[in-house]
Amino acid sequence: MAEGQKKHVHVAVGVILGADSRILLAKRPDHLHMGGRWEFPGGKVEPEETIQQAMSRELREELAIDVVSMEKLIEVRHDYGDKQVFLDTWCVTEFSGEPAGVEGQQLAWVSASALADYHFPDANQPIVEAVQAKLGS
Numbered sequence: 001m002a003e004g005q006k007k008h009v010h011v012a013v014g015v016i017l018g019a020d021s022r023i024l025l026a027k028r029p030d031h032l033h034m035g036g037r038w039e040f041p042g043g044k045v046e047p048e049e050t051i052q053q054a055m056s057r058e059l060r061e062e063l064a065i066d067v068v069s070m071e072k073l074i075e076v077r078h079d080y081g082d083k084q085v086f087l088d089t090w091c092v093t094e095f096s097g098e099p100a101g102v103e104g105q106q107l108a109w110v111s112a113s114a115l116a117d118y119h120f121p122d123a124n125q126p127i128v129e130a131v132q133a134k135l136g137s
């Protein structure tokens, strides 16, 4: 596909840290792009939104939690062919509320070393490695 026609999406991706340094994963609904794979919760940054605003909105919509603090982890650019994604990935180090799969998505709290057992979208490998490096596993 010609570069000019390709969709570019800026995505707020949250590595949500909970008790015992576990990380919250959500399963993408089957009908979506990369459906059926596990993801770090988040979604598209809307025009005029900051990354902090987008992350707060997405995690409220998808999980019913409020972000209290977040810190940059890694930026990943990946070309899916029809779509180019910019995964703007932050660790959510503090939040309020109890995460729930508001949109019916399955959730899992996973240790850094167990991330390797989950099937992620193709773009996610550098994120998994950055999380494991940060959490020392």
Ligand SMILES: Nc1nc2c([nH]c(=O)n2[C@H]2C[C@H](O)[C@@H](COP(=O)(O)OP(=O)(O)OP(=O)(O)O)O2)c(=O)[nH]1
Residues within 6 Å of the ligand: 009, 011, 012, 013, 032, 033, 034, 038, 039, 040, 041, 042, 043, 044, 045, 058, 085, 087, 121, 122, 123, 124
């Ligand atoms: N949230 C999230 N998206 C990811 C990950 N890895 C990855 O390739 N993506 C891609 C899949 C999608 O093409 C895009 C995120 O878009 P999305 O469809 O979830 O966006 P959204 O939550 O705003 O949903 P919507 O507006 O389309 O309803 O980023 C990941 O770990 N987390």
Ligand SMILES: [Mg+2]
Residues within 6 Å of the ligand: 041, 042, 043, 044, 062
């Ligand atoms: Mg989403």
